[in-house]
Amino acid sequence: MDRRSLIKKISLTTLSPLFYSGNSVAQEKISRIIVGFPPGGGTDVAARLLAEKMRTSYPSGLIVENRPGAAARLAVDYVKNAPPDGSTMLFTTDFAMTIYPHSFRKLSYDPIKDFAPVAACAKTSLAFSVGPSVPESVKTIADFIAWSKANPTQAAYASTSAGATPHFTGLMFSKSAGISLLHVPYKGGAPALQDLMGGQIASSFNPVGEVIPQLKSGKIRVLATTGASRSKFLATTPTFVESGFKDVVAEVWLGVVMPSNTPTSVIQKTASSINEALKTPELVEAYSKFGMETMVSSPESFSALIRNDLAMWGPIIKASGFTAED
Known part of the structure; x- marks a missing residue:
């Protein structure tokens, strides 16, 4: 089923x-x-x-x-x-x-x-994904940070709503990375991912389960997950901890x-x-x-x-x- x-x-x-x-x-x-x-x-x-x-x-x-x-x-x-x-x-x-x-x-x-x-x-855990507005050469969190610093007007992330866990996880990451990411709240994960895949926003924090069905499209790339250990559903994707951000765990x-x-x-x-x-x-x-x-x-x-x-x-x-x- x-x-x-x-x-x-x-x-x-x-x-x-x-x-x-x-x-x-x-x-x-x-x-x-x-x-x-x-x-x-x-x-x-x-x-x-x-x-x-x-x-x-x-x-x-x-x-x-x-x-x-x-x-x-x-x-x-x-x-x-x-x-x-x-x-x-x-x-x-x-x-x-x-x-x-x-x-x-x-x-x-x-x-x-x-x-x-x-x-x-x-x-x-949450998945941090990027869409087609971010160059394919951006494959890691370190790459994304460098891209964000070079493109500050495009450096933004979507969340499923203002005031929920993805919103503040993005703030946690932004502070730890020393970059300024604009938060754009959406009314749910589906519209956030729709704009991500359409190139209207650079990145997004979503529960892993919301992202998995979209990966087949090839329009989004998951750079990291927020768990203390890797998600069994995205076993090849590193955590933020593995990417050098020990405090980005949610x-x-x-x-x-x-x-x-x-x-x-x-x-x-x-x-x-x-x-x-x-x-x-x-x-x-x-x-x-x-x-x-x-x-x-x-x-x-x-x-x-x-x-x-x-x-x-x-x-x-x-x-x-x-x-x-x-």
Whole structure:
């Protein structure tokens, strides 16, 4: 099954309760996975894939419920105020927990105080790509830096949106390289890549999964990825660390949190159910179609990941002077 067919199939599933027997996490009422984005998007599909594999742990039913709005903040706030009984969980992107607290002047939630981390589910690095407006002789990060210095009016990068992880990763790179790259935000990865391939912008930071389908066109070249190690989906592409930039490390992740004060026993059982699902070959393969690697974690290790990323992004966002608009 190709990526497009998978999205269509999963978008039509887990919209209604799933009733099965088995080891129960929450037995008394239907449980919900809240997603802060519309149906059919990458985050939504990832949540539905996970829910499908977790169904045996929820004999009373498990549904995926979309609550889009305010760049996912409505969903975050909804789960914050939900009963802390394990029946409501948030399937969240990294930036809602680690970037928004630094970029919004006023935020209705605190990612540390208001939520109990359950499990990290998947991760991907970002790909830094160049398009046809950059000469074919530019094959490495060092080449791109030299080209940017020689062509300052063309030195720009696209991101999937203002205030998200790709935006600030570009600032991180620009500062480390000592070059001035103009940031151009787009409304999603598809339009950013369209302009990249059309030569309207020189470079772009995108999740790996967005870039892979475009490589066949031959119109873009990935110069580096942002993970601590190479992406298994772009195994021949070096990381920024390998390219001499040890501080340019960033990964996009998806994970599950619950309202604070949720009983530890419920959190542990839910984490166990999630981890068992993430170990299945079917889910590993399905996530790989989106350039995502499944993760197996504990509530404690996921908490450490959130705290570390929250601390990492703080000085970068502050130095940028960026403030998100409500």
